[in-house]
Amino acid sequence: MSKITLWHNPRCSKSRETLALLQANGHTPEIVTYLTTPPTEADIRNALALLGTSASGMMRTKEKRFAELGLTASSNEADLIDAMVANPILIERPIVFAAGKAAIGRPPSQVLDIL
DSSP states (O other): OOOEEEEEOTTOHHHHHHHHHHHHTTOOOEEEETTTSOOOHHHHHHHHHHHTOOGGGGBOTTSHHHHHTTOOTTSOHHHHHHHHHHOGGGBOSOEEEETTEEEEOSSGGGGGGGO
């Protein structure tokens, strides 16, 4: 069984549901509480590549901080990545990494596709 990593926010219901789903399916993921241990720029670029999405596709664009920073979904990719590094609250959650793939747990069952 390959290592499974969960970028987790314990205050988020979808993140908690995803963790419970993984555990119910016999998986014990490595939990990265990304708000207290923020991912680096390299981590974010890797996640984007594994997800096959643009930076805006991995962001919480309705988050208040997104607007406060003057960002839009069409902002420069590098600016969006920099914003996620400096403000990890902007990262969509949860994200599960397994077997060289990644999935955003919205809905939580979506992560089962990469296991």
